[in-house]
Amino acid sequence: MTKWILGFVGLLLIGVIGYTILTSRSTQATETTGITSAPHETTNPGALNPEATTTPNSTGSTGTTGQTGGTKSGYTLADVATHNSAASCWTVINGKVYDVTSWITQHPGGQQAILSLCGKDGSAAFTEQHGTQSRPNSELATFLIGSLAH
Amino acid sequence: MFGIPRDLIFYTHIATLCAAGCGVVIADKVGFSWFRGKVDTLSSRTLNTLHTLMGVALIGMILSGITLFWPAREYLITQASFYIKMTFVIVLILNAFVIDHLMSVATRMPFRDVSTSQKRFLMISGAVSLCAWVGAATTAFSLFP
Numbered sequence: 001m002t003k004w005i006l007g008f009v010g011l012l013l014i015g016v017i018g019y020t021i022l023t024s025r026s027t028q029a030t031e032t033t034g035i036t037s038a039p040h041e042t043t044n045p046g047a048l049n050p051e052a053t054t055t056p057n058s059t060g061s062t063g064t065t066g067q068t069g070g071t072k073s074g075y076t077l078a079d080v081a082t083h084n085s086a087a088s089c090w091t092v093i094n095g096k097v098y099d100v101t102s103w104i105t106q107h108p109g110g111q112q113a114i115l116s117l118c119g120k121d122g123s124a125a126f127t128e129q130h131g132t133q134s135r136p137n138s139e140l141a142t143f144l145i146g147s148l149a150h
Numbered sequence: 151m152f153g154i155p156r157d158l159i160f161y162t163h164i165a166t167l168c169a170a171g172c173g174v175v176i177a178d179k180v181g182f183s184w185f186r187g188k189v190d191t192l193s194s195r196t197l198n199t200l201h202t203l204m205g206v207a208l209i210g211m212i213l214s215g216i217t218l219f220w221p222a223r224e225y226l227i228t229q230a231s232f233y234i235k236m237t238f239v240i241v242l243i244l245n246a247f248v249i250d251h252l253m254s255v256a257t258r259m260p261f262r263d264v265s266t267s268q269k270r271f272l273m274i275s276g277a278v279s280l281c282a283w284v285g286a287a288t289t290a291f292s293l294f295p
Contacts, residue, residue: 002205003250009212010243016216017236020223102221106156142222 074147077121084119090145091117093126098143156221163214167287170207173200174283181276184256194257201253205246212239231292238286241278248275 075090075097083090089101091114104114117125130136177200183189219226226232252272255264264272 002202002209003247006205006209006243006246009209010240013212013216013236013239016219017227021227024224024227099224142225144225 074149075145076149080121080148081119086111086115086118089114089118091119092121092123092148093140094123095148096144097146097148098140099145100140100143103139103143156218159214159217163211163218166207166210166214170204170211170283171287173204173207174280176200177204178276178280181256185261187261190260191258192256194254197253197257201246201250208242208246212243215239226293229293231289235286235289235293238282238289241282242286245275245278245282249279 077092080090080092080097083099083101086104087101088099089104090097090099092098100114100117104111107114113125113129116122126136126140180192180196180200184192248271252268252275255268255272261269
């Protein structure tokens with residue numbers, strides 16, 4: 001009996017990882033398609049505005065995680081700033097971008113400490129509170145989604 | 151995930167690993183006593199209990215591991231060491247089926263009477279099991295330095 005449950009759980013593991021890889025790749029492929037279509041969208045120069053000009057740059061390259069707003073060199077602070085709520089909370093710590101949405105309700109120090117960092121560079125607050133403590137830094141690493149664009 | 155505190159899942163994962171580690175040590179001790187001829191045969195009840203316990207520990211580790219993997223999936227699938235660890239886990243699952251098939255030999259005859267090919271399979275299976283458990287645990291530490 002145990003071996004059949006083990007077999008099922010093993011297949012479940014492979015399925016979950018496979019699903020994650022496939023969805024991640026398909027999201028990246030969608031973004032890549034966005035790059036190639038971007039020049040066609042700008043065939044009407046009159047429609048081009050400064051924001052549109054930046055669009056191919058900000059979505060045109062593949063992000064490290066396949067999330068929207070990624071760039072080859074990383075996410076911009078503007079990208080991060082759009083994720084400034086409990087529904088989607090991104091923060092920047094020491095030049096890296098983290099999606100800490102799922103951590104808000106689990107943070108031992110309370111939700112407010114995380115909510116105050118949403119959409120912002122939280123390097124100073126994080127360093128002040130946790131410094132080089134290994135556990136918070138290990139936890140933080142699990143939420144990494146990319147680097148901050150330079 | 152599913153409203154279960156992340157820390158609880160993490161410590162369950164570690165506790166199950168410790169239980170599995172104890173199981174590996176006991177199973178190896180029992181196996182070596184048969185291998186070295188200290189006992190002619192092993193009790194099928196002992197073997198089944200140990201094998202079931204190791205299976206349950208492995209199932210517990212995989213389920214808690216999936217729960218830990220999900221929130222960090224975007225990070226983990228970019229890490230080579232994650233795939234190395236998963237290879238060890240798959241090896242452990244496959245080896246559990248091999249051990250399930252082979253272990254009854256130890257309940258029927260002394261090690262000296264086992265055929266050379268079966269001895270080879272038994273020793274390889276035991277070594278693979280130990281290496282995969284140590285490898286999977288060690289690789290995990292490089293994922294979250």
